[in-house]
Amino acid sequence: MNRQQLIEQIKIKKSFLSIGLDTDINKIPKHLLGFNDPVFEFNKQIIDATKNLCVSYKINTAFYECRGLAGWQSLIKTFNHLPKDIFSIADAKRGDIGNTSAMYAEAFFNKQSSDLNFNAVTVAPYMGADSVKPFLNYKDKWTILLALTSNDSSKDFQFLSSDGKQLFETVITKSQEWANEDNMMYVVGATKGKAFADIRKLAPNHFLLVPGVGAQGGSLADVCQYGMTKDCGLIVNSSRAIIYASNGEDFAEVAKKEAEKVQQEMEKELKAIGF
C-alpha cells in the first residue's frame, strides 16, 4: 500500500486508528479456549467486528512467538484473515547486520518465502543504516523506525543529547538519508505530548505510528494538536483498551463500541483538516 492509498483509506474510513492484536492467550475470554486455535478465533472475531472502524491492524510478534510453533500458526492465520485494503503492520522491532536484516525483510514482506506479506514492519535503529536498508528494497512497503517510544525508560538512551540533538532526533534526521516519506514512518509514543511539535520540525510530512493511546495513558487530542499534518500523517494505535474491553462472550461487540468511540473522536479531528 503506497502513501496515496493509505491517505485514501483514512478518508474513506474517517479514521486513522490501528488496532493492536496483542493477543495473550491468558487474557482472552474463557469460552474461546475450547476452539482449536483460541488466539486466532479471538482475532477473527475482533477483526470482523472492527474492520470498518480502523485503517490498520498491528500484530505484535512477541505475543505469537511466546507460544512457539502454535503461536506462529495463529499469526499466519490472523494475517490471512486481514481485509485486503487494511494497512497491516508487523510490530516486530527487528534489526541486524545487512545480510541478516534482508532475511527479516523476507520474513515479513515476502509471502513466497514466509507466508506473510505485511505492508509495514517496525525496525530498531541502534545498528544504523545497513540494518535498515534491506527493508527499504520492497516497493510499496514501509519501514517504521523506532524514534521516541511510549515507555518510561525511553529516556534512558533516546533523550541523550549529542551536538545539541537528542538521539531520537538524530535517528529521524539521519534516516532521511536512506529513506523518505513514501517508505518510512516513525514510532512516536502518544505519551510524549508536545514532543510531537519538535518532531514535526524534523519530519513535517512523514506518517507517525503512535502507540500508547488507551492502556498506556496517551491523549489523542494532544497527539492531533501537535502531530497532525494536512495529510493526517498519523496512525494511532490502541491495543489493550479495545481488544480487552470485555472479557465476556460479548468481547467483540464491546471492542467494536470502544473502537467506535475512538473513530468518532478521529472523525472530528479529520474534519478539522478538511478530510
Next chain:
Amino acid sequence: MNRQQLIEQIKIKKSFLSIGLDTDINKIPKHLLGFNDPVFEFNKQIIDATKNLCVSYKINTAFYECRGLAGWQSLIKTFNHLPKDIFSIADAKRGDIGNTSAMYAEAFFNKQSSDLNFNAVTVAPYMGADSVKPFLNYKDKWTILLALTSNDSSKDFQFLSSDGKQLFETVITKSQEWANEDNMMYVVGATKGKAFADIRKLAPNHFLLVPGVGAQGGSLADVCQYGMTKDCGLIVNSSRAIIYASNGEDFAEVAKKEAEKVQQEMEKELKAIGF
C-alpha cells in the same frame, strides 16, 4: 548455565568458540535438498561434527523466520539437537515495552510455553531499562545486550557522544544498574579492535559476545589482546567462515577442520591466561 559452568566448559573444551547457525537454505549443499528438512539436516551434521570444538552455538532467528512456519520448525528441531552442556544463544535482537519483552523472554527462555529454552538471548538497548529487565527474571539465563556491533553503520548512532561518553559506552554503564556480570553480556564486534580496551575499563569482568571473526574480517588475536580477562571473558562467534567452508558432500568434515583451526588458536590464547 551460570557463569562458573560456562568458564568450566571453556576450560574443558579449551575453546571459547561459538558457531553461528546462520543457515540459509539457498547456500547449503545441494545434496541436502532431498531431505524432509534440509536446514535441520545441515545443522545436525554441523553440530555433530563440531560440538567438541566449541562452547556455544548461536542461532540467528532471522534465518529461520524468513521461511515462516517451516523455518520455525527447523529452529525448534535444531535447538533440540544441541548438546545439553552447550551454551545456546538465540541471536534475536529483540526488545519492546515491558509487558511485550516479557513475551519475548517466554519465547526464548520458557520451554513449556514455546518449546525453546535457550541459555541466552541478544537484546537491543534502544528502548531502555524496561525493555531489557523482563529477560533478567530468569535464573541462570543471560541477556546479551547490543553494545558496539560489528557492522559498518554501527557508527551511525553507537559512536554519538553525549557528556563525553559514546552511546555504546553509556549502554554498557547504564545497563549495569539493572544487571551484573552473572546475567548480562555485551555484543562487541570483532571488527572493533582497540575499542575492546576501552570497553574493558567499563566492564572489566563481563563476558563479551564477539561476532565478526571470519567472513566479516575481525582478528582473533586483536580481540584476545584487548578483550580477554583472567576468566577468558570472551565468546567469539564465527558463522559463515565455518559452516559454509565447503559446499560439497564433505561440508561437515570441512567445517570441523575450520573449527579446529580456530579452536587451536584459542587454546594458545587460553594457555596464556593459565587455563
